[in-house]
Amino acid sequence: MSFSSSESQHYHRKRKLSLSHEVDDASQRRRHLKTSLRLEIPTNSVETTDLELESAISGADSLFDDIFDEASGEETSTGTLPSSHSLVEVPKSSSSPLPLTLGSVPALRSFSSRLHSNNSIPGLFFDPSILIPADIANEVFDFCLKTYFSGRNANVNQVMLFGRASPPPSEEHESDPDSDPDKRNTNLTGLPPPLLSLLSSLSSLLLPSLPPITHSLLFPDSSSGSASPSPNLHRARQAIINLYHPGEGITPHVDLLRRFGDGILGVSFGSGCVMEFRKVGEGEDVPETYAAPSSGTNRLTNTTSTSVQTSGSKCEMRTKAEEGEGFGTDAYDVYLPERSVIVMSGDARYKWTHGIPRRKWDYVEDVTQDDTRVGLDEGLREDSLGNKDASKNEATGSTTERSEGRGRCLERGTRLSITFRFLLPGAEIVGLEEEKQAE
Numbered sequence: 001m002s003f004s005s006s007e008s009q010h011y012h013r014k015r016k017l018s019l020s021h022e023v024d025d026a027s028q029r030r031r032h033l034k035t036s037l038r039l040e041i042p043t044n045s046v047e048t049t050d051l052e053l054e055s056a057i058s059g060a061d062s063l064f065d066d067i068f069d070e071a072s073g074e075e076t077s078t079g080t081l082p083s084s085h086s087l088v089e090v091p092k093s094s095s096s097p098l099p100l101t102l103g104s105v106p107a108l109r110s111f112s113s114r115l116h117s118n119n120s121i122p123g124l125f126f127d128p129s130i131l132i133p134a135d136i137a138n139e140v141f142d143f144c145l146k147t148y149f150s151g152r153n154a155n156v157n158q159v160m161l162f163g164r165a166s167p168p169p170s171e172e173h174e175s176d177p178d179s180d181p182d183k184r185n186t187n188l189t190g191l192p193p194p195l196l197s198l199l200s201s202l203s204s205l206l207l208p209s210l211p212p213i214t215h216s217l218l219f220p221d222s223s224s225g226s227a228s229p230s231p232n233l234h235r236a237r238q239a240i241i242n243l244y245h246p247g248e249g250i251t252p253h254v255d256l257l258r259r260f261g262d263g264i265l266g267v268s269f270g271s272g273c274v275m276e277f278r279k280v281g282e283g284e285d286v287p288e289t290y291a292a293p294s295s296g297t298n299r300l301t302n303t304t305s306t307s308v309q310t311s312g313s314k315c316e317m318r319t320k321a322e323e324g325e326g327f328g329t330d331a332y333d334v335y336l337p338e339r340s341v342i343v344m345s346g347d348a349r350y351k352w353t354h355g356i357p358r359r360k361w362d363y364v365e366d367v368t369q370d371d372t373r374v375g376l377d378e379g380l381r382e383d384s385l386g387n388k389d390a391s392k393n394e395a396t397g398s399t400t401e402r403s404e405g406r407g408r409c410l411e412r413g414t415r416l417s418i419t420f421r422f423l424l425p426g427a428e429i430v431g432l433e434e435e436k437q438a439e
């Protein structure tokens, strides 16, 4: 199977929890599984095809062959950081009450991060006070649930959409003699209108806070004030939509180095959750493989990563001794409230893993710039969590909140995330490796 991203297509992923298996020996990691993918051409619903794809799966936690997001198993490159983009993120405006980069001014993050490291993550931009407007969030959330995850897709939990690359001026002229900008920016992009509106509102929302070079990385077509042209200009955009039920998470990973460029933009809908960041050690293989959202065992979380362990319907702090040994030196847990936006570029994209622990509750403590706790007043709660109004999450069952010691336990609801990335040249042709393996 192969396709060009210029043909608008999307893939539904079916969760097959029964196929989960634990494999410790790296040589036994590769498994051939039947993975059912539905290939659809969504623009004007031209065609729908069901494919059975024989493919390889790698990683002990993996439930699927992830032809787009997992390495083939041998891919262990540490990647090189594009020299044009070695970043220390410095928000350029002070218009936001909490403009921050992680590590410099984390307004809210889960307790464990404070225990393990105070270092920042260059290239990670996260400001919990920057929230996408509720009406846009609701529209996108409802649209995605209805379009991709209900009815015959009720067992799907991951969908990939591919937007067209905007062609260089000469090609653009050939393919669209009228050069109608409206056409280029809407129905011909391949992404559905609610996602295009989301992108446009994200671009405006982030413009005052992101460094111009980062803004131009994420929104190469917009005028961000960046002096240098974006490396992502004319690259196809991928939107990966993940649906997490309470208790589900995603294995720590670095997004595929050979498939995606720099600049990853993620938005949370429906519920918040903790995202864990871990620095990849010197000489350590970059873990590019990951499991799609699932409730399978996450050994990293269970044994080493958090000072607060949650299970079932309980949220309780664990003592340090219960945490286990082996935790690395650089680690942060960041609570991503619903409607919040996270940006990974530079080191954050290439040298740190991100993952979501599989649990139903997150224990979250508010901290300020100098790591002093701030009061849990209503204003802060509303700003940082976006969850002041408890009735607002009725549809998804999120977010029950309980005070526990020095922080709060937040119950997860159904969370949907949309992550936007750019395909590297050549990465828009997929499936060749998988076809070979299937032979």
Ligand SMILES: O=C(O)CCC(=O)C(=O)O
Binding pocket: 240, 242, 250, 255, 266, 267, 354, 356, 417, 418, 419
């Ligand atoms: O759900 C999220 O926010 C993260 C998803 C992610 O990391 C991925 O799909 O690569």
Ligand SMILES: [Fe+2]
Binding pocket: 253, 254, 255, 354
């Ligand atoms: Fe990722």
